[in-house]
Amino acid sequence: MKKALTSALVAACAVALAACGSSGSSGANGLSTSGGASPSGGGSTIAAKLVLGGSPEFKTRPDGIPGLERVYGVTFGSYKTLDAGGPLTVNALKNGQIDAGDIFTTDPSIQADGFVVLQDPKNLYAAQNVLPLINKAKATPGVTSTLKAVSDTLDTSTLTTLNVHVITDKQDPAAVAQGWLTQVGLAKHGTAAQGVSVKIGSANFQENVLLAEIYAEALRDQGATVTTRLNIGSRETYIPGLKDGSIDLIPEYSGVLLQYFDPKATAVSSADVYAALQKVVPAPLTVLDQSSAQDKDAIVVTKATADKYHLTSIADLAKNG
Structure with a gap:
């Protein structure tokens, strides 16, 4: 989740990961996407209209795309391979290149950019100490x-x-x-x-x-x-x-x-x-011993997207759009 590890190194590493993990045709926003997030991409739900961005690992993690589908019935239209809650994901969300992102809850960009963290009422994301x-x-x-x-x-x-x-x-x-x-x-x-x-x-x-x-x-x-x-x-x-x-x-x-x-x-x-x-x-x-500090994954959208689709919870993404 050292940018002594400068921002340049982060971007370089994430770009390399994106190059390895992303394939397929360009999405509607001009980005190269990984195709559908699942075979049912392109349906009538809100999520089916949206591009989700995150790390290569999030595509296969049990609480990543598979968990969103299993727990909430949420299938995004496509997935953009970026970085692990880092500057590529944050900037892509800010710039409208993706519609939702997997961003960590301690990321200062959430408050700074007015992002909306979608609630997780079914506890897809467990404690992350x-x-x-x-x-x-x-x-x-x-x-x-x-x-x-x-x-x-x-x-x-x-x-x-x-x-x-x-x-x-x-x-x-x-x-x-x-x-x-x-x-x-x-x-x-x-x-x-x-x-x-x-x-x-x-x-x-x-x-x-x-x-x-x-x-x-x-x-x-x-x-x-x-x-x-x-x-x-x-x-x-x-x-x-x-x-x-x-x-x-x-x-x-x-x-x-x-x-x-x-x-x-x-x-x-x-x-x-x-x-x-x-x-x-x-x-x-x-x-070894865990700290009380937690940093969970969260599905995050801009306020404009939350307002447009009336989103407050991950579950809302499975509603008809």
Whole structure:
């Protein structure tokens, strides 16, 4: 979900993903789309008239296009492969290149651009608590305690504010991370993780880069030797890297990670999702303590689109248009 990881790097990575994941003819808005979001695209529902945009992974995730169809009976006319809630998706929504986007709920563009987050009354999107996914070989007592202190302190309001600094104000994620750790008293130099070498990765969106930098700076402050590999891409890319040791640690989100490892999972609450996740994380990986900070996927539209079609809920998209 490091744009130390500059915006240029984000855009470059997302464009590459779009080039690989998008095919088919141009849609009515001139964009190259992936065809119909499902075989029934082009029906009479509101969604059938709209273009949805998001990451390549969202096309196949259980709570992505398949979940929208299964839970709400919502089938979009076409899907535009962009990025994971990043600037390509946000700008495409602002510019009318897509009609709806998968955007994270802590994204400052929602408030800044007056976007409307469609309600999710059937809980398609489970709890999404931020937590570290780590190779067990690196989960030493010192690393575990250091990251627990981060999780115990990070909440949703804080994460949203930090996102403003990085995404809106274009500040360096590493500097923002270190500034926050200093502010909350977690930047004190210690030796808890001394002697440990950790390779930290991130997915290719700004918040995840920020979280990776927070983990990295916290571990450095406790004596660990840390290298970063930012903007890796989607889980299909970085989960194998965690397993083979090319990276050791990455920030994750509990609900979507549970569905990645167990597509049939039904847990919704934070506690239930975390308990279920601990049981299905494959060797040699494990999850450490989760934070109270959550960042859920959301189907987001502009106010103009919401007003035109009287949209307040995802379910409204399945109504006749």
